Amino acid sequence: MADRHVVGFILVASGLLIFNHLLKKKKNGLEPPPLPPGPTPLPLLGNILNIKTDEPWVTYTQWGATYGNIVYSRAFGQEVIIINSENVAKALMEKRSHNYSDRPRLATILPFGWDYNTGFQPYADQWRLHRRCLHQAFRENAVAYFRPMQLRKARQLCIDILGDKSQFHDCDVQGVELVSHIQTLAASIIMSATYDYETAPSHDPLVHIVERALDLAIKFMTPEKAALLGVLPILLHLPDWFPGSVKNEATLSQKYSDDMVDMPYQYAVKSIAAGTAGRCMVSETKLEDETGSQRILLEKALKDSAATAFVAGAETTASTLLVFVLMMVLNPRVQEKAQAEIDLVVGNARLPDFTDRPSLPYVDAILRETLRWFPVVPLGMPRVAGVADVYEGYRIPQGAILIPNAWGMSRDEAKYPNASEFVPERFINADGELKDDTVVHSFGFGRRICPGRHLADASLWAGMVSMLTVFKFMKCKDQAGNDMDVHPQWTSGLTSYPRFPCRIVPRIPGLDREALINLIRSSDGV
Template structure:
């Protein structure tokens, strides 16, 4: 396992002190009927299984354990007991059929120090979470999300314009697209096509958060909370320094967009939006209720940035296209047949483009951007398939494992849109990979917005661009092995590619004409 300086520092403490704190966890728990914990790797005294864990890609370790111990696994990392669920069937059994037991969130030690406790996706199950969920659902439920489709398509067209102007900055353009959709939906903020100051604030906070909010740090901080008490100048105190920077960035991400709405409301130029509507509602509430709504406003609005982050999915799509050129060609053939080449596709075409729908589904499944999802906690003790799951236990629903289930997705490591189609080329009667959004009461409430954004961007890019391997000095394709970021989210690292207009005569003027023809 690759250890950070902070982790090495923590484990260098006198083992006797740790052993006293953890003695109660060394005995395998059973319920009153004698049901054992699920099987799993034998833990070492005090430190448990943490030395066996691949800290950069823990899902690989979980997959190895699954091959040995089965689809329900128990492990212990320092003082944290964990149950790992590897199949979609088990996840649905627990999260949907027993939602009253598994809808809670565990204590995650990095949230408060790094400024991420605002995110109601991590909030414990209770009244405040229900309020946030209700406010969010009013704006982003399936029927209401239809109102955002024209805006999402317009942002996708702006993405095309940015790509034709500067294809080399494709990562920044996709981040701008993602943030722009969220900011328009929540704040009625119309972002600049490039280098928007508020988009920069949001992306900085999100990028830092995905890097520093790692499972490893959460485990270490949970066992050794004093690491956040160390002064930032202390040798090895990278957790403290990262926490200070993360809190500053998150505070700016929360406050600056809300301040924008306040100023527009004061000047009388604010249009209806989730935030402006809530501000007006707060003015008419009693003080105690107003304070509760004020907190919920910040939690709901800023959570949208993390829920609606589609740039990681779009980077996965681009990687898949570079590695699978025949998929690109087949998708474009379908576009030519249904839409033609004089206009861009719109949502009215979606039902007539089953192969592109299959590409979208396969993009979500092939490389899930949240391989471990968000951990749950058992609200009461439970027995499932003869195994005891104690109250408060961390429960990890391994999205990555579900996406690699060979019984459900043969040759799962391959990008194969055809797996979603029947013999006639239409969408098969197969459930889409909605497990990427979570399960039960804690399923992602922004999934309708995210799905529409991804479809709009993918279909628009396929209609206008080709994604190819880069060429070396001799004109040969540059082969590469993809690598991925590590942290709270996962997406491909930059890789060598060329983004070319699909037609040699496609320039900014012609693209603008196609966009006008599509409105």
């Protein structure tokens, strides 16, 4: 009997001790905080079946409306944190940048030949060399050198669009040609700034090398598709005819990426050796200042980051300009207001240049609203949590992928009322001056903010103001002469841009190619 009492006492005492330990643990905050709220994941698959595959940013924004600005989800075995607020993104990726500056090791990067890309580099010494090369060439006070070139190429875009006036009644032709002309502009600017390479007006061989690499690989560079390949790496080895196989795409992408990195760089190296190279990213990086292994590392970083500059600059600039034209077609009031401002400041005897920019705030407001209305990298670039963290009472697990949903941030009704509407006036204050909001979510956050943003801003402004000066962009008309509805088709992948038919009409009566060239020649700042 005594033994039973002793055993009972021990059990009760043990229970009290355990209870007391758990109570202290809770009081001391030792129990892990909860994960952020989010949709219930399925076993193994996670939330992958709930995501709209062609527009995942829309799904994530809908989740944000239900669960809040920070949402937890799973993609197969990978934990994913969706950030739908610019303030949350800044709090984590800027104020805690030491923990959120790394990139996830996406399973698609190496097999598709994108391990060269600065955007996917781990947060380490090699990435710092990349940033050194990019910052030296494209820092804010350095890119002013490229403005005459950017203006010249923006005006060449207008000449190319003007083309043969006999095509001006065929909306489908104009829509297709517009994409080609704008992509040529964007590629031409960044090839010049990076390699001092002058592209051909069309079918340029080096541009073709880059375009084929981009077209094949960019649709695979998303966390969702990387998660699938991470779980099923056998997809890289299955025969081409097997459903889901990516073997052929990966093999071609690897080859195309190698060509894209090497061939333009070799062109620049030969120009430098011959003494004919102008100022550009490759020529401005002084390899001769380094020796031994450090020089080898720097040259690889230069070659890889130069290719990154071209890929990122060409794709995002062209995509943003296409969004701009779409918005002009859909918002004739905005277009007319901008053109009235240009006419008032510049007149009709010349085209605008960068000295006019401070006097054209509405054009700048259109630029910002274009970036805001549809960020062409809708999900930004993913980050990874270096160590476990707690934010606003929620646990962020170590190794979780963080996706800054730029599209969701653009739809923040608290910051941008009537966010689905295109309203440049939201960036103009009562005195007619530009507000401080520069739409930062379009270029990223913290230590991994886009290093080419200053060059991109100037390229976009030059393209927009030149096209607004020369053309009207309008809806197509049906056989009865009525405006037709516009239903743009959006591409999907890491970037997205619209395809749509439109009418493009010269604003200046009697303007033809020769008259436009003469107008450009008579303009200041060329």
